[in-house]
Amino acid sequence: MKISLEARPAPSRSAVVAAPLIATLATLCVGFVVFSALGKNPLVAFDAFFIAPIATRYGVAELLLKASPLMLIATGLAIGYRANVWNIGAEGQLTLGALAGGGVALAVGDAELSPALLLPTMFVAGAAAGMLWAAIPAWLRTRFNANEILTSLMLVYVATLLLSWLVHGPWRDPEGFNFPQSKMFGANAMLPIVLPETRLNAGLLVALAIVALAWLFVRRHIVGFEMRVAGLSPDAANYAGISWRRNIWLGMLAGGACAGLAGVSEAAGPIGQLLPSMSPGYGFAAIIVAFVGRLHPAGIALASLLMSLLYLGGESAQVNLALPSAVTGLFEGTLLFFLLAADVLVNYRPRLAQRV
Amino acid sequence: MADTPERPRLSLRGITKRYPTVLANDGIDLDVMPGEIHAVLGENGAGKSTLMKIIYGIVEPDAGTIRWEGDVVHVGNPARARKLGIGMVFQHFSLFETLSVADNIRLALEPGQTKRLRRRIRDVSARYGLPLVPARRIHTMSVGERQRVEIVRCLLQDPRLLIMDEPTSVLTPQATLHLFDTLRALAQKGCSILYISHKLDEIRALCQRATVLRAGRVTGQCDPRRETTASLARMMIGGELPHPVHRAAQTGAPALRVDALDLRADDPFGTSLSGIAFDVREGEILGIAGVSGNGQKELLAALSGERPLARANAITLCGTPVASLDAFARRKLGLAFIPEDRLGRGAVPEMTLADNALLTARGDGNVVRGLIRGSAVATFTKRIIATFGVKASGPEAVARSLSGGNLQKFIVGREIGQRPKVLIAAQPTWGVDVGAAAQIRQALIDLRERGVAVLVVSEELDELIEICDRLAVMAQGRLSPPKPVRETSAEEIGLLMAAAASPHEAETPAAMET
Numbered sequence: 001m002k003i004s005l006e007a008r009p010a011p012s013r014s015a016v017v018a019a020p021l022i023a024t025l026a027t028l029c030v031g032f033v034v035f036s037a038l039g040k041n042p043l044v045a046f047d048a049f050f051i052a053p054i055a056t057r058y059g060v061a062e063l064l065l066k067a068s069p070l071m072l073i074a075t076g077l078a079i080g081y082r083a084n085v086w087n088i089g090a091e092g093q094l095t096l097g098a099l100a101g102g103g104v105a106l107a108v109g110d111a112e113l114s115p116a117l118l119l120p121t122m123f124v125a126g127a128a129a130g131m132l133w134a135a136i137p138a139w140l141r142t143r144f145n146a147n148e149i150l151t152s153l154m155l156v157y158v159a160t161l162l163l164s165w166l167v168h169g170p171w172r173d174p175e176g177f178n179f180p181q182s183k184m185f186g187a188n189a190m191l192p193i194v195l196p197e198t199r200l201n202a203g204l205l206v207a208l209a210i211v212a213l214a215w216l217f218v219r220r221h222i223v224g225f226e227m228r229v230a231g232l233s234p235d236a237a238n239y240a241g242i243s244w245r246r247n248i249w250l251g252m253l254a255g256g257a258c259a260g261l262a263g264v265s266e267a268a269g270p271i272g273q274l275l276p277s278m279s280p281g282y283g284f285a286a287i288i289v290a291f292v293g294r295l296h297p298a299g300i301a302l303a304s305l306l307m308s309l310l311y312l313g314g315e316s317a318q319v320n321l322a323l324p325s326a327v328t329g330l331f332e333g334t335l336l337f338f339l340l341a342a343d344v345l346v347n348y349r350p351r352l353a354q355r356v
Numbered sequence: 357m358a359d360t361p362e363r364p365r366l367s368l369r370g371i372t373k374r375y376p377t378v379l380a381n382d383g384i385d386l387d388v389m390p391g392e393i394h395a396v397l398g399e400n401g402a403g404k405s406t407l408m409k410i411i412y413g414i415v416e417p418d419a420g421t422i423r424w425e426g427d428v429v430h431v432g433n434p435a436r437a438r439k440l441g442i443g444m445v446f447q448h449f450s451l452f453e454t455l456s457v458a459d460n461i462r463l464a465l466e467p468g469q470t471k472r473l474r475r476r477i478r479d480v481s482a483r484y485g486l487p488l489v490p491a492r493r494i495h496t497m498s499v500g501e502r503q504r505v506e507i508v509r510c511l512l513q514d515p516r517l518l519i520m521d522e523p524t525s526v527l528t529p530q531a532t533l534h535l536f537d538t539l540r541a542l543a544q545k546g547c548s549i550l551y552i553s554h555k556l557d558e559i560r561a562l563c564q565r566a567t568v569l570r571a572g573r574v575t576g577q578c579d580p581r582r583e584t585t586a587s588l589a590r591m592m593i594g595g596e597l598p599h600p601v602h603r604a605a606q607t608g609a610p611a612l613r614v615d616a617l618d619l620r621a622d623d624p625f626g627t628s629l630s631g632i633a634f635d636v637r638e639g640e641i642l643g644i645a646g647v648s649g650n651g652q653k654e655l656l657a658a659l660s661g662e663r664p665l666a667r668a669n670a671i672t673l674c675g676t677p678v679a680s681l682d683a684f685a686r687r688k689l690g691l692a693f694i695p696e697d698r699l700g701r702g703a704v705p706e707m708t709l710a711d712n713a714l715l716t717a718r719g720d721g722n723v724v725r726g727l728i729r730g731s732a733v734a735t736f737t738k739r740i741i742a743t744f745g746v747k748a749s750g751p752e753a754v755a756r757s758l759s760g761g762n763l764q765k766f767i768v769g770r771e772i773g774q775r776p777k778v779l780i781a782a783q784p785t786w787g788v789d790v791g792a793a794a795q796i797r798q799a800l801i802d803l804r805e806r807g808v809a810v811l812v813v814s815e816e817l818d819e820l821i822e823i824c825d826r827l828a829v830m831a832q833g834r835l836s837p838p839k840p841v842r843e844t845s846a847e848e849i850g851l852l853m854a855a856a857a858s859p860h861e862a863e864t865p866a867a868m869e870t
Contacts, residue, residue, distance in 0.1 A: 222723045225714060228707075235701040238662050239693070240715045241684025 005348040012326035016347040020292055020299075022345075023338035024306070025102075030334050040321055048320045049327075061198030063308050065270060069094070069262035069279070071304035072207040073286035075214045076258025078295040080251025082218070083227035084234070087255040089137065089152030091283025092159035093130040097260025098267040098278040099163050100129030105189035105268065106171060106182055115188045122189065123206070123264050130260020131253045133159060142245045148252065156283070164276045171274060181302035182274035191269045203265030210258060215297040227251065258285060280311070288336050307332070361630075363426050365548045366411065366442075366517055371420035373406050380406040381417070388517065391540060393549045395580060397592055398569035399761070399789030404552050407569070408519050410549070413437040414446045444519040449502050451494045453625060458490035467507040469513070474649045480511050484538050495625040500531040502541030507538070518542065519550045524558060527647075529817060536562050554592070554789050556585045557692045568592055593791045607825075608638035611809035612659075612778045613672040617679075619658055619665065627651040627833045628645040629658070632840060634828060634838055636778065636809040641800060642838060643824030644813040645849050651833040652813050656782050657809070660693040661686040674777055687716060690777030694768055694784055696813075698760060702767045705756035709748060709766060712755050713737045717774050740769035744795065761792040768796050778809045779812040785819060797823050817846055818851075829853055 028046075035045040053059050073090045080087050087093075101122035108118060133155060140146040164180070173183045191201035215309065218224040230237035230247045266278050289307050293300030314328025364387040373381040380403045388394045398404045409415040411422070413431035421428050424440055431437050434444075448833040451460050458477060462470050474490040481488040486504045494502060503523065510518055520539070524532045539549055539562065553559055559566055560580045568576040568591045583591075617632040629651050636642045646652060657663040659671065661683035668677035675687050683693070695702045703712045710733050714722060721732040737751035744765040748758055755763060764784070771779060781800060785793035801823055804810050814820050815832075820827055821841055828838040829852040834854055 147857060220727050222714075222718070222726055222728055225711070225728060229704055229711075231717060232706050233704045235697070236704045236715060237696055239660070239683060239701045241661060241682045243682065243684075326715050 003350050003352060005344065006351045008347055008349055012349070016294065017346055019342035020294070020303070020339060021114040022342045023292075023335060026338040026342075027331060029333045030338075031257075031331065034327075034330065040323070044248050045317065045321060045323075049317050050309060052320070053309065053312035053316045057195075058198050059312070061195050061200040062312060064204055065198075065200050065306060066311050067301075067304040067308035068204045068207040069266055069282045070286050070289045070307050071258045071301055072210055072262040072265070073202075073255075073283060074286040074289035074293060074300045074304060075207075075211050075284055075297055075300060076255040078290045078293070078297070078300060079214060079218070079224075079254040080233070081128065081290055082295050083230045083247040083251050084343040085248050085251030086149045086151075087137070087152050087252050088149050088287065089154075089156050089159075089282065089283070090136070090286055091162070091260040091279060091281065092152070092156035093133045093256040093259035093268070094279055094283045095159040095163050096133040097126035097130040097157075097263025097276065099159075099166065099263070100291055101126035102182065102185070102267040102274040103171075104181060105185040106274070108186065109183075109190065110186055115190075115192070118188050119191065119268065122268060123261055126264035126267075127257040128258040128260070130258070130263065132256070134256025134259075135249075138249050141252075148248070152252075153246055154191055160277070163274065163278065167274050173273075180276050183295045185268060189268055189291030190272060193267065196339075199270050201265070201269040203269045206261060210261065211297045211301055218297065223250070230255065285311075285332065288332055292339055306335075310335075320354050362389055364388060364423070365425060366550075367423040367426075368407075368411070369421050369423070371410060371422070373403075373405065373410060373415060373417050373419050379572050381410070384420070384569070384572075384574055386567055386574070388548045388550060390516070390548055391543050391546045391586045392565060393543050393551055393563045395551045395553065395563035395566035396565050396569065397554065397556075397559060397580075397588065399554065399593055399791060401427035402569040402592075402789075403572040404569055405521065408444065408521060408550065408552060411437070411517075412442060412519060415640050438513055438515075441514065441516035442519065443513060443517070445503070445510055445521065445523060447521045447523075449506055451502055451505060453495040454493060456491050456493050457488055457505050460494060460505060461490075461512060464509050465512065476512060477508060481508050484508075484541055485534070486538060499649060500527050503527070503535075513544075515547060517548045517550065519552070521552045522554075523551075524553070524555065528600070529846060532558070556580075556588045556592075556790070559588070560585065570594055589790055592659070593789070595791075606805075606807075607640045608807060609639050610635035610672075611674050612636040612780075612811060614659070615670060615672070617655075617658060617665075617670045619663075619794050621654055622663070626654055628652050629833045632835050634835060636811050638777075639807045640810050640825040641803055641810040641812060641823055643806050643820035643827045643829060643841075644811065644830050644835065645817055646815070646830035646853050648815055650830045652782070652830055654754055654833075655830070655835075656693075656780065657812060660691075660695070660782055687774075692716075692771040692774055692776035692779045694771050694779070694781040696782040696786060698763045698767060699756060701825055703755040703763060706754065708754055709741070709746075709758075710734055710737045710751040712766070713740065713751075715770075717770055719774060720837050736773065738764060743773075744769040744799070761788040764788050765792055765796065768799060772799055772803060776808060778811070779803060780811045780813070782813045783815065784812060784854065785814075785816065817849055821846060821849075 016289065024052065035042040054063050077087055077090055104122045104125045136155060137148040137151040140151050141148045167182055168180045171182045173181055191203055193201050194204065206338045226242045227247050227250065230242055230244060262282065264279060267274060269279065285307055289300060290305045292306065293303035310328055310331050314325055317323040317327055318325050366388040368384060369385040371384040372382050384407060396404050406415060410417045411431065413433045413436055422431060429440065450865040458474050461477060462473055468795045477488060478489045486508055488504055488508055494505065495862065511602065523535060527535060543549055551563055560583065563580050566578050566580040567574055570592065580588060613635040615633055617629055619629040621628045626651055632655060633636055634642065658665055663683055664682055665679040668680040671679040673686060673691055674688055678686050678689060699705045704715065713736055714728065714733050717736060720736050721729055722736060723729065734751045740746065745771065746766045758766065768784065784796050784800065788796065797819065800810055800812065812824060824841050827841050827844060827849060828837040829849055831852065
């Protein structure tokens with residue numbers, strides 16, 4: 001007896017849903033082994049990792065708080081990924097967004113300005129800066145055919161250094177005891193809290209609105225359809241006269257805009273000022289979120305919750321079990337690994353074949 | 357087989373293979389005698405390919421027995437098949453273009469079989485009249501020559517059964533006759549040949565026995581030499597073959613005009629175009645014949661807009677210079693295009709038929725202010741499916757689940773359904789069964805009757821002569837002046853086509869001695 005894979009006549013819809021669940025289960029099994037090997041009771045570890053962080057109202061709020069930027073960025077990236085436009089530099093675009101949105105907040109300073117005017121301005125500035133940062137790889141790709149994976153990734157480091165220079169230099173808080181950080185934003189530049197006594201802010205609503213818009217674009221708009229065609233079959237796209245240049249621009253700019261928005265949400269939300277690092281790697285984790293969510297807006301919303309839980313669980317495991325923070329990275333990697341493996345089931349079915 | 361004194365070389369009993377949605381083979385019995393040329397005849401999707409893959413060990417049958425020289429065998433994989441003495445020449449060649457003939461053959465042989473290979477290649481090719489130069493690289497060779505490499509590769513393993521899957525679909529009429537001589541010589545020496553085709557004339561000319569498949573079952577056995585084309589077709593499609601009706605052309609103004617078109621090939625193995633000029637009038641079908649690889653691909657990419665040109669005047673569509681526009685802009689001006697590759701170009705394999713309709717059909721209320729109208733698209737798709745008799749479960753069927761012929765009907769329907777002013781069709785019936793092919797030809801003729809300018813680029817000379825008003829031949833990137841079909845003949849066109857291949861084909865026998 002051997003197991004063989006047989007091509008399905010059509011992609012299985014149930015496997016599309018089942019694959020992430022199988023991957024999650026397999027990841028938990030690996031976690032069981034890893035925790036045991038580290039000499040921890042796996043059940044206690046699971047409780048610390050997956051249950052305890054969200055057992056309270058505050059915990060749930062933290063879950064949603066961390067999920068918001070992931071959801072936002074992954075949604076933007078997925079628009080490009082569907083068209084085979086590989087923007088890997090969302091972390092840098094987020095940084096630029098935070099920088100621009102924060103720059104607006106700092107420029108306004110203590111001046112009287114309604115938040116209803118200031119916050120949208122900050123978001124627009126942040127989205128524009130993210131798009132600007134994403135436009136560089138888009139231009140290099142369409143003009144010189146430079147690989148956008150490399151250029152967008154390299155720009156992450158440029159963005160980080162740019163922000164670092166600003167908070168170490170011109171924008172440093174004069175009363176900040178020489179710490180590399182800007183002044184705190186004014187109250188009118190802070191996102192309102194949506195769940196009292198927690199840190200959960202209106203950034204979540206922005207993220208959900210973007211997810212809904214993206215869903216409309218991908219499912220109903222002809223350009224979203226054309227980008228899907230380009231990703232599945234470049235020759236068919238060329239045959240139908242779908243411009244690959246436009247797809248690159250749209251794909252990169254969508255990712256850049258969303259990452260920029262996420263940067264503003266972080267700066268004007270839980271952080272409240274500009275720091276040398278504005279994100280614990282949301283821009284990179286969002287790549288995994290986009291794929292775990294199958295590049296589908298609804299799937300991305302769910303996947304961002306899962307990824308957020310891994311972040312919280314990792315912190316909780318560090319505090320309660322004295323496990324290294326690398327455990328979070330390990331779970332991320334394992335999850336992506338199993339997801340890609342489980343993906344085979346969408347197009348193939350396993351079959352027991354007997355030798356005659 | 358009590359009534360035959362000889363033992364069959366290959367004997368299949370009750371071969372059954374079920375795929376998730378179709379029963380590809382349903383209890384098939386087949387006997388092939390030593391030295392017999394046996395045709396397996398059937399429409400696309402009748403189960404011919406599956407059966408051949410089972411014999412060659414690529415696919416495992418769910419039930420049934422295979423006897424080879426009287427013994428029950430389990431083939432299992434192609435290497436076992438070759439060891440038994442079964443060789444197969446596929447419809448689509450599996451050759452490395454940048455390697456030489458000898459290297460390509462060496463790759464397919466077992467390590468022990470490669471001694472004095474070049475000499476053996478020359479011996480085998482001389483014995484069967486298949487001239488080949490072992491040191492030549494594949495990319496310099498015509499399609500006919502490439503097929504010789506595939507055949508010689510099989511013959512070097514001394515097969516006792518050779519499976520040929522639609523071998524003539526890429527050959528000129530002259531090359532086809534030459535292939536038949538080779539196959540007859542092989543059969544004479546005792547090799548059995550399974551010849552897969554839906555070209556009824558060829559089967560009548562070549563084969564001693566035919567097994568007809570329809571929907572996975574054997575529907576008849578006959579001696580094709582004693583049948584007519586019509587009677588074979590009846591067995592194959594289970595009904596009468598529709599015949600295209602063709603009336604005299606009522607031509608109008610030129611709708612598509614190509615003027616001094618030059619184009620440098622963008623891949624090293626492509627063909628550059630030079631000085632292409634022709635026009636297609638409203639209400640006529642212009643055919644472009646020629647062996648593929650003579651610039652058809654490049655010409656079609658330039659015409660469709662997949663490769664826009666710098667000089668807009670090189671191509672004029674209904675009076676508008678369009679050569680610099682992309683495919684979408686040309687479509688808006690009334691151009692429709694049926695490409696030769698269905699999956700991956702004419703249709704997205706993973707998408708549904710409704711989505712694939714939307715690939716090019718943006719009118720008919722399918723898209724309003726940028727938003728897709730799902731119900732309009734579904735209606736449009738259903739209309740194509742109904743009008744062209746596409747066998748599919750509905751608009752939500754995934755394109756790759758359709759057989760080649762059905763998908764081609766769908767694409768033809770989609771392009772015609774947009775009421776174009778000019779239609780360009782590349783190999784519109786390539787690999788399509790006779791019933792569907794006749795239907796597609798009729799659709800092209802109907803379009804012409806409605807005053808549409810139609811350009812057909814095809815390797816199938818009979819098809820072009822049947823439907824076209826004028827014919828031109830593409831050879832080495834140049835186009836012969838179009839001639840009315842009445843004033844030419846298959847022989848003349850065939851010679852023009854072969855002339856294109858002649859620099860290669862002519863030098864080969866002489867080079868054999870070196």
